[in-house]
Amino acid sequence: MSNFVVEIQSLSIWSESALIVDDLSVSLALGKPVTILGETGSGKSILAQAIMGVIPKGLESKGSVRVYGKDVNDQAYIESLWGKKVAMLPQEPWLSLDPIMPVEKQIGLVETLVSNHEKEHAKTRVERQLTKLGIHRDGDKVPAQLSGGMAQRAAYLCATAAGGEILIADEPTKGLDRDRAQQVTQLLKQHGDNKALLTITHDINVAKAIGGEVIVMRHGVIVERGESNEILSQPQSEYAQQLLDAHQAHYHVKSKHLEHSHLEQSEKKPTKALIKATNLSKRRGGKQLFSDLGFTISSGEIVGISGDSGAGKSTLADILLGLTRADSGQVWRDSSLVKGKALKLYQDPPAAFPSSLTLGKNLLDLCRLHGLDQSRVPSLLTQLKLSEALLERKPAQVSGGELQRFAMLRALMMQPKLIVADEPTSRLDPLVGYNTMNLFLEQVSQLGCATVLISHDISMLHQVCTRVVHIGELANDDCVFNSIEGTQASSAVS
Ligand SMILES: Nc1ncnc2c1ncn2[C@@H]1O[C@H](COP(=O)(O)OP(=O)(O)OP(=O)(O)O)[C@@H](O)[C@H]1O
Ligand SMILES: [Mg+2]
Known part of the structure; x- marks a missing residue:
């Protein structure tokens, strides 16, 4: 019997127009955290979704993803693990929070419904956790009343409140100041020390602090993998070297x-x-x-x-x-x-x-409304390293980093x-x-x-x-x- 709680073998995921994840194999064991670094748009979030058994509609896959030895293609099986055994903190906090429910109530529901804690006990636990992450004065707010970093912390608490053994955290520290990022990183590290942790991050400091295995991804493939201290101090591939150099770059x-x-x-x-x-x-x-x-x-x-x-x-x-x-x-x-x-x-x-609108339609509407010169679009797309294929897709069908650059293009x-x-x-x-x-x-x-x-x-x-x-x-x-x-x-x- 294998030690691995998650085993991904030769996984490929593709859309009509592109290969997103190419023949990837990764495994997660208890006490051996894995951190994925890599280029924006390289398939990291799609991989996380594949582990949760929720590959977006319209994408196809082959290869296998097994959690506790069983294939996640069995939808009823993987759903029975959600929250209780496998938790995910998605890249966008707003997508994991109920927009009209105060956040302390949302975390409380995880405590009572998923973890079966008594109401009073759950309340004390929620207060303690909110205090730990510095948002105890904001528990009665709905997500839209929180700052981006606060919502990020609230989403983290919702994802982890039930104490699931496997935690998949997609960009868990974005939007947080250094101290808060360190707190969240410490919590992740504690989790990874004896449970299973897969962290996807752009923050090299997070990867350093968590330790374990580091995987560097680009264009859907692993360009380098190994022990975190080795990869982060002496990367062998040119790309990993460039990524680390950029982390220390000055302006x-x-x-x-x-x-x-x-x-x-x-x-x-x-x-x-x-x-x-x-x-x-x-x-x-x-x-x-x-x-x-x-x-x-x-x-x-x-x-x-x-x-x-x-x-x-x-x-x-x-x-x-x-x-x-x-x-x-x-x-x-x-x-x-x-x-x-x-x-x-x-x-x-x-x-x-x-x-509901494709990015292309959104841009076209904007150009028409304001009489903008559309001929600037191709060169801006190139400069921002965005593919024209994105214009055909809706916001949920592009990566977080692609959408952020597209927002910049639209503003410029x-x-x-x-x-x-x-x-x-x-x-x-x-x-x-x-x-x-x-x-x-x-x-x-x-x-x-x-x-x-x-x-x-x-x-x-x-x-x-x-x-x-x-x-x-x-x-x-x-x-x-x-x-x-x-x-x-x-x-x-x-
Ligand atoms: N539903 C979809 N249909 C087609 N292509 C998609 C879909 N969702 C994502 N993609 C594409 O798959 C690629 C990988 O997306 P993914 O979100 O996994 O990237 P990522 O590595 O998480 O990037 P980031 O660091 O920017 O979050 C991107 O080029 C994206 O445009
Ligand atoms: Mg992503």
């Missing part, structure tokens, strides 16, 4: 270029203020997110917003765009920021796309004057992420578009931004910019 060159072009631009024609924020304060969920915040954003400028998960970064961005109101303070917006010229790149790409097509990019490369591997960020910065620089860049990656922000606004606890001791610039306090524009 020096680009930032200098940007500062330079920014200076040149300001020497030639003075930049124009597009947003002036004065004395902004906002409370949410019993927490003062920020107070007395003031700054100006001018054309061509890149302003960073950093802060812990749930600190209010996206809320501040929404206030700047007029999507949410501040409790006090004012935001003046230049009259050139008409509809379609001030845009937001959402933190969770699926939130920005209608699920609009030639905006202001763009708020909320964690714009969070779904991308380090290599594609680095290249995509550089491309994005080049494009906004060419457009002279003002950019608000929201990220947990403080070092990246300091490299590419002209200024960084820190909000939340960091703001007191590490405040680069938290004062009013631009002296005229102007009237609020809704």
